[in-house]
Amino acid sequence: MADANPPPYRSGLATGIGLFLVAGAILAIVDRVHAHGGGIALFGLWALLALPMAIGTGLVLAAGNATWGTGWVRGLFARLRDDRDLDVAVSAILIAAVVVGAVLALVVAKASVLLVGDVQRKGVGGLLLGVVVVGLVPVLALAALPIFRVARQLTAIVPAIGPIPRVVVLVLGAVVALVAAGYWIVTHRLDYRALDLGIAVAVLLPVIALVLAIVFYGPAASVRERIPLRGTAVLVGLVIATALPVVGLRGKPSEATVDAVYEHSYIGKRLIDVMRKFSDADHDGYSAFFGGPDCNDHDANINPHATDIPDNGIDENCMDGDAHLQKAKALPSGNPPPVTAQPAQPSVSGGQNVIVVFVDTLRYDHLGVSGYKRDGKSLTPKLDELAKQSVVFTHAYSQAPNTPRSVPSFLTSRYPSQIKVDDPKKDYATIDDEAETLFEVLKPAGFTTIGESSHFYFCDHDKYPDTCSDVKNIGGKLMHTNVIQGADLWDNSEAKTIPDSNHDSAGPRIIKKTIAKLDELAASKQKFAMIVHLFEPHSTYMEHPGMPPITEHGDGALMQKYDYEVAFEDTQIGDLLAALDKTGLDKTTTIVLMSDHGEAFGVHPGEAGYFHGMSLYNELLHIPLMFRIPGTKPAMRDDVVELVDMAPTIAALFGVAPGKSWMGRSLTPALAGEALPPLPAFAEMLEANEWKHEAKSMITADAKSHVFNKLSESRVEIYDLSTDADERKNLSDAATAKELKHQLAQWVEGPLANKIAK
Numbered sequence: 001m002a003d004a005n006p007p008p009y010r011s012g013l014a015t016g017i018g019l020f021l022v023a024g025a026i027l028a029i030v031d032r033v034h035a036h037g038g039g040i041a042l043f044g045l046w047a048l049l050a051l052p053m054a055i056g057t058g059l060v061l062a063a064g065n066a067t068w069g070t071g072w073v074r075g076l077f078a079r080l081r082d083d084r085d086l087d088v089a090v091s092a093i094l095i096a097a098v099v100v101g102a103v104l105a106l107v108v109a110k111a112s113v114l115l116v117g118d119v120q121r122k123g124v125g126g127l128l129l130g131v132v133v134v135g136l137v138p139v140l141a142l143a144a145l146p147i148f149r150v151a152r153q154l155t156a157i158v159p160a161i162g163p164i165p166r167v168v169v170l171v172l173g174a175v176v177a178l179v180a181a182g183y184w185i186v187t188h189r190l191d192y193r194a195l196d197l198g199i200a201v202a203v204l205l206p207v208i209a210l211v212l213a214i215v216f217y218g219p220a221a222s223v224r225e226r227i228p229l230r231g232t233a234v235l236v237g238l239v240i241a242t243a244l245p246v247v248g249l250r251g252k253p254s255e256a257t258v259d260a261v262y263e264h265s266y267i268g269k270r271l272i273d274v275m276r277k278f279s280d281a282d283h284d285g286y287s288a289f290f291g292g293p294d295c296n297d298h299d300a301n302i303n304p305h306a307t308d309i310p311d312n313g314i315d316e317n318c319m320d321g322d323a324h325l326q327k328a329k330a331l332p333s334g335n336p337p338p339v340t341a342q343p344a345q346p347s348v349s350g351g352q353n354v355i356v357v358f359v360d361t362l363r364y365d366h367l368g369v370s371g372y373k374r375d376g377k378s379l380t381p382k383l384d385e386l387a388k389q390s391v392v393f394t395h396a397y398s399q400a401p402n403t404p405r406s407v408p409s410f411l412t413s414r415y416p417s418q419i420k421v422d423d424p425k426k427d428y429a430t431i432d433d434e435a436e437t438l439f440e441v442l443k444p445a446g447f448t449t450i451g452e453s454s455h456f457y458f459c460d461h462d463k464y465p466d467t468c469s470d471v472k473n474i475g476g477k478l479m480h481t482n483v484i485q486g487a488d489l490w491d492n493s494e495a496k497t498i499p500d501s502n503h504d505s506a507g508p509r510i511i512k513k514t515i516a517k518l519d520e521l522a523a524s525k526q527k528f529a530m531i532v533h534l535f536e537p538h539s540t541y542m543e544h545p546g547m548p549p550i551t552e553h554g555d556g557a558l559m560q561k562y563d564y565e566v567a568f569e570d571t572q573i574g575d576l577l578a579a580l581d582k583t584g585l586d587k588t589t590t591i592v593l594m595s596d597h598g599e600a601f602g603v604h605p606g607e608a609g610y611f612h613g614m615s616l617y618n619e620l621l622h623i624p625l626m627f628r629i630p631g632t633k634p635a636m637r638d639d640v641v642e643l644v645d646m647a648p649t650i651a652a653l654f655g656v657a658p659g660k661s662w663m664g665r666s667l668t669p670a671l672a673g674e675a676l677p678p679l680p681a682f683a684e685m686l687e688a689n690e691w692k693h694e695a696k697s698m699i700t701a702d703a704k705s706h707v708f709n710k711l712s713e714s715r716v717e718i719y720d721l722s723t724d725a726d727e728r729k730n731l732s733d734a735a736t737a738k739e740l741k742h743q744l745a746q747w748v749e750g751p752l753a754n755k756i757a758k
Contacts, residue, residue, distance in 0.1 A: 103140060321745075678702070
């Protein structure tokens with residue numbers, strides 16, 4: 001045979017490459033089955049992962065063969081097995097290296113926070129960090145010697161297991177310990193379902209290659225030796241693996257391929273995102289790679305974030321062709337005309353006062369009023385009773401999937417991208433003083449404006465320097481979101497830090513101080529507007545006394561814990577409503593019950609399928625919105641309404657002129673039992689430092705269709721909500737898809753673009 005006795009270096013090269021190519025092929029097939037598609041593109045991605053490892057390992061084995069002869073790896077293990085002193089010494093060296101490496105990593109981690117993370121001039125901090133690391137290396141190298149001597153005494157105790165030397169026993173033991181520790185941390189200390197752990201499957205590449213090496217150079221060596229033309233087969237495999245990425249990843253893939261690779265593959269999302277960063281030809285932050293969001297990667301002025309200039313023949317924002325002024329003005333499905341700052345006689349009156357009960361992360365479809373039950377009964381009897389006394393909007397939608405985007409939106413009646421902030425990508429940005437909040441509009445009308453909360457997001461060291469003094473924004477700066485502007489008093493006492501708040505149960509203390517404030521207001525007969533923020537349904541879900549035990553597992557346990565958090569919150573709201581009845585304020589006070597966004601429990605694949613903030617699926621947008629107004633007839637309204645409509649509605653209920661910059665509409669006609677012009681609901685997911693994805697969304701005016709445009713992925717998903725409430729079947733290729741996409745594009749290029757914050 002041509003390759004029966006190849007030169008030693010060629011044999012080592014073929015061995016390394018062959019092992020990793022076979023391992024990559026095995027994982028590619030497994031991923032192909034898991035993703036239900038992906039074709040050549042998916043095999044191309046696995047080839048990209050396997051090739052560097054294959055060539056690197058092949059070169060190492062080739063160099064070893066050329067230096068020490070064929071079989072040097074097996075010879076090394078045989079020598080370690082036969083030479084106890086050498087085995088002990090090598091084991092001790094490995095232990096010393098691990099200890100020194102761990103100390104270096106710990107020092108660098110701590111120093112990076114002090115020298116880089118919390119300083120103004122990052123370049124200087126980075127340089128200082130480099131000096132510290134260079135200075136530490138020789139010190140730690142010297143420290144390795146005594147560590148080695150101690151480790152040598154310890155490794156002498158470790159037994160060799162049959163033909164397996166101590167080195168292998170230690171390495172395998174360390175790997176098992178690390179995997180166990182990592183598993184415990186991920187499952188017990190982190191919300192692991194929100195982590196993209198699929199890429200971790202790539203770690204199996206060297207593991208499978210090692211297993212193949214042990215099998216085919218051990219018990220199955222004779223099988224390997226009977227394979228003809230092994231070197232030629234490896235060469236052919238190398239050529240195929242090199243060609244797969246070129247063939248499979250070029251051009252614009254089909255919708256089915258994108259769905260399989262990007263949404264369902266273990267590695268697709270991460271690798272495609274990385275490759276897009278390296279294939280951004282015009283350096284505008286967007287790429288056309290693998291059907292990426294940039295429709296012209298040779299012009300930096302054309303990308304999904306650009307503003308489309310009407311009637312210039314260019315589709316600057318890559319959405320739906322060139323925008324047209326006439327179409328934008330005549331848009332039947334966009335926003336209502338901008339509100340005028342003129343008070344109108346309300347068709348229904350709100351009484352004297354208003355309380356907005358704001359429950360974080362509350363899904364409408366988990367309330368008893370929506371028909372939801374657990375353990376055979378509604379979990380929200382108090383809210384169900386409130387709903388019976390209220391006008392309930394069964395199709396109300398948030399404009400953002402997380403608190404930092406949604407709260408400023410509904411308080412200023414503007415879409416997230418229209419709100420001027422200090423840094424649009426910051427996790428908890430500071431809104432500009434020029435924003436017109438609900439409280440700033442109500443205050444001149446004689447309302448005493450009050451906020452009741454106990455959460456880091458409402459910390460404001462400028463206005464309340466003695467409150468939550470240890471709460472800092474991500475990056476180490478004092479928290480100052482400025483959303484409390486316009487409040488005469490915002491009691492945010494006992495707020496916890498960001499990590500502590502996720503394990504806090506603030507509801508009881510918030511309700512207690514809120515009831516005390518209501519007693520005071522009732523006695524003084526002050527006219528007031530109040531916002532009460534309750535946080536319990538937000539993860540991490542806490543268990544409360546009096547709630548049933550958690551009996552489910554996995555994703556089911558997540559939802560069960562969430563449901564019992566909602567049930568616990570219901571009891572707190574019941575106490576608040578009882579206090580209103582006791583003081584007599586119920587007869588003069590409008591109650592608004594709402595949430596800022598919903599929650600996800602793994603219906604959709606990947607990290608964005610859990611919790612919130614990372615998608616715009618219906619489960620995150622469909623929220624409760626109900627108004628209990630003294631003297632107003634209760635009703636269930638199926639109009640599609642938006643959370644930005646809340647502030648204009650409250651203003652209209654009390655005859656107050658709306659904010660000049662507000663974009664929402666008053667829902668008072670619906671509260672009075674009159675017809676409401678049908679309009680869609682829109683939402684935005686903006687790019688953030690920790691989640692570099694953008695998206696726009698539209699729920700049609702009949703609440704039957706949902707258009708979800710993932711701008712960062714150049715992917716549009718369309719769902720029929722009337723038959724597919726969980727949004728599992730993408731209808732983006734349906735006959736009606738083009739018109740639905742066009743309606744969303746008109747909103748982006750018309751009303752949204754015309755009043756966007758500069």
